[in-house]
Amino acid sequence: MSGNSKKVFVASRLPKHTGVSGWVAMLPARVERPRLEGSIATDVVIIGAGFAGLSAARRVSQLDPNIRVAVLEAGVVGEGAAGRNSGFIIDLPHEVSSDDYGGDSASKSKQAIFISRSAIALAKGMAEEQGWGGEIFDPCGRYSVAISKEGDRHLVGYAGQLEKLGEEHRLLDAQEIAAITGSRSYTSALFTPGTVIVQPAAYIRGMADCLTQPVTVYEKTPAVAFESTGQGWLVKTPAGSISTDRIVLANNGHAESFGFFKGRLLHIFTYASMSREFDPGRLPGERKWAATPALPMGTTVRRVPGQRGDRILIRSRYTYHAAQIVSEGALRRAGALHDRKFKARFPGLDDVSMEYRxxxxxxxxxxxxxxxxxxxxxxxxxxxCNGVGATKATASGIATAELMLGHSTELTQIYRSFEAPKALPPQPFTAIGVKANLTFREWNAGDE
Known part of the structure; x- marks a missing residue:
C-alpha cells in the first residue's frame, strides 16, 4: 500500500509447505548459504530462489557480469515449490486440448514452443557448464500416455497437430509402451524427444550454487517488506535490509502477498507421492522414464532409478486454496487417490508403499x-506460471532479466505482447467456480 510519496509493501504471509518432498529427501543434507544479517547495498534484489528467480539471476549475470544481485530465499533452496515440481522441462504443449496450443493457430503454437525452448536452452547451457549427469539433467524426452479410448483419440489428434508443425514424434501401441513402463494399463502413448527431465530439488540446488559473485544467494531470508526511498528501494528481511535500484518478484503466487495482482491469481495446488525403494527386477521395462497424461488433469508418472532400488512418482489431484496453505487432510485425501492410481498401473507392486507425500x-x-x-x-x-512451472517460470525469469536491463529480444517481445491477467470474479464466486471446474475436469479425466 502507499502513503504520501513513499510506497510501502508488506508481506501478509510467507510460504508454507505441506509434506516432505521426496526429491529433497533423497538428497544429502544441504549446506545452506548464510542468511542475510545487517544492511547491504546491491543493484538488484530477486525475491524467490526457484525456477524464475534463479533463471533471472543467471540471465542478469550473462548480460552484465558486473551487476550486483542478491537472491532472497524464504526457506532452504530446493525445498520450496520448485523442489516439489515433477521435473519436466517441456518443449511442446502439455495438454492436447489446451487453448494455448490448439491446432487452430500454428503461429500461437510456435510462439509457445519458442518460449519453452528458450527455457531449455538456458538449462542446457548450465548443465553443460557444470557437467551435470543424467541424475540431475536428462534430455531424454517424455511419453504422453493414454489409459482409455478417449485418451487414445487425444494422442492421435495431437500427433496430427505436431505433424502440421513439423515436430518430431512417435506413436506407440499398448505393447510398445508396456515394454517401456512395465505397465499393461496403458493403451497407447506418444513420444516427443525434446523434453528435459530433471531431479528438481537437485537442479535448483545446483542452479543456486553455480551463481558466483557478484550474485549472492541468501537462504532462510524472507523479504518481509519493501519501501521506496526516492531513487530506489529498501528491502527488509528479519535480520537485515538491502538498498537496491531494482526488485524482481519471482515468488509466483506470493506476489499477491505483497499486494500485487490482487484478485488476479488463482492459487492451485497439486500433489505427489513417491514410493519407497523396490527391487528393479520386480518391474519389467526401462528403469528410467517419465510420462504425462493424455488427458488434462490425469496422472503423471515417473520411474526413478537409484543405487539401492527404484521408486515410482505419482502426481495427481488439483485443489484451490486462496490462503495458499494446504491442510494435512487434503494431503491425505490426495495420497489415497495416488495409492489407487499406483495399484491400478503396477499391480505387481501392490505391497510397495509410498514413503513421501x-x-x-x-x-x-x-x-x-x-x-x-x-x-x-x-x-x-x-x-x-500457469502450470508447467519448470518451463514457464524459467522463461519468465529470463524475459524479466532482459526487460529489466533494456534488452529487446524475441522472448521479451512475446512477453510484452501478452495482455494483463484478467480480474477474477469476487469471492465466493471464484472459489465456487474454480472448485467446480477442477472437480469436473478430474471427473472427465477418469482413470487417466
Whole structure:
C-alpha cells in the first residue's frame, strides 16, 4: 500500500509447505548459504530462489557480469515449490486440448514452443557448464500416455497437430509402451524427444550454487517488506535490509502477498507421492522414464532409478486454496487417490508403499498469461506460471532479466505482447467456480 510519496509493501504471509518432498529427501543434507544479517547495498534484489528467480539471476549475470544481485530465499533452496515440481522441462504443449496450443493457430503454437525452448536452452547451457549427469539433467524426452479410448483419440489428434508443425514424434501401441513402463494399463502413448527431465530439488540446488559473485544467494531470508526511498528501494528481511535500484518478484503466487495482482491469481495446488525403494527386477521395462497424461488433469508418472532400488512418482489431484496453505487432510485425501492410481498401473507392486507425500503450489491466471512486467517503478514481476512451472517460470525469469536491463529480444517481445491477467470474479464466486471446474475436469479425466 502507499502513503504520501513513499510506497510501502508488506508481506501478509510467507510460504508454507505441506509434506516432505521426496526429491529433497533423497538428497544429502544441504549446506545452506548464510542468511542475510545487517544492511547491504546491491543493484538488484530477486525475491524467490526457484525456477524464475534463479533463471533471472543467471540471465542478469550473462548480460552484465558486473551487476550486483542478491537472491532472497524464504526457506532452504530446493525445498520450496520448485523442489516439489515433477521435473519436466517441456518443449511442446502439455495438454492436447489446451487453448494455448490448439491446432487452430500454428503461429500461437510456435510462439509457445519458442518460449519453452528458450527455457531449455538456458538449462542446457548450465548443465553443460557444470557437467551435470543424467541424475540431475536428462534430455531424454517424455511419453504422453493414454489409459482409455478417449485418451487414445487425444494422442492421435495431437500427433496430427505436431505433424502440421513439423515436430518430431512417435506413436506407440499398448505393447510398445508396456515394454517401456512395465505397465499393461496403458493403451497407447506418444513420444516427443525434446523434453528435459530433471531431479528438481537437485537442479535448483545446483542452479543456486553455480551463481558466483557478484550474485549472492541468501537462504532462510524472507523479504518481509519493501519501501521506496526516492531513487530506489529498501528491502527488509528479519535480520537485515538491502538498498537496491531494482526488485524482481519471482515468488509466483506470493506476489499477491505483497499486494500485487490482487484478485488476479488463482492459487492451485497439486500433489505427489513417491514410493519407497523396490527391487528393479520386480518391474519389467526401462528403469528410467517419465510420462504425462493424455488427458488434462490425469496422472503423471515417473520411474526413478537409484543405487539401492527404484521408486515410482505419482502426481495427481488439483485443489484451490486462496490462503495458499494446504491442510494435512487434503494431503491425505490426495495420497489415497495416488495409492489407487499406483495399484491400478503396477499391480505387481501392490505391497510397495509410498514413503513421501507432498503438495506444491502454482499460480494460474484466468486468461493463462504470466503476471509479468514492470509493476512499479523499478519493480518487475516474473510470476503466474500457469502450470508447467519448470518451463514457464524459467522463461519468465529470463524475459524479466532482459526487460529489466533494456534488452529487446524475441522472448521479451512475446512477453510484452501478452495482455494483463484478467480480474477474477469476487469471492465466493471464484472459489465456487474454480472448485467446480477442477472437480469436473478430474471427473472427465477418469482413470487417466
Amino acid at each position: 507432498w503438495a506444491g503450489a502454482m499460480a494460474v491466471t484466468w486468461n493463462s498469461v504470466p503476471a509479468f512486467g514492470e509493476i512499479e517503478r523499478g519493480v518487475f514481476a516474473a510470476c503466474g
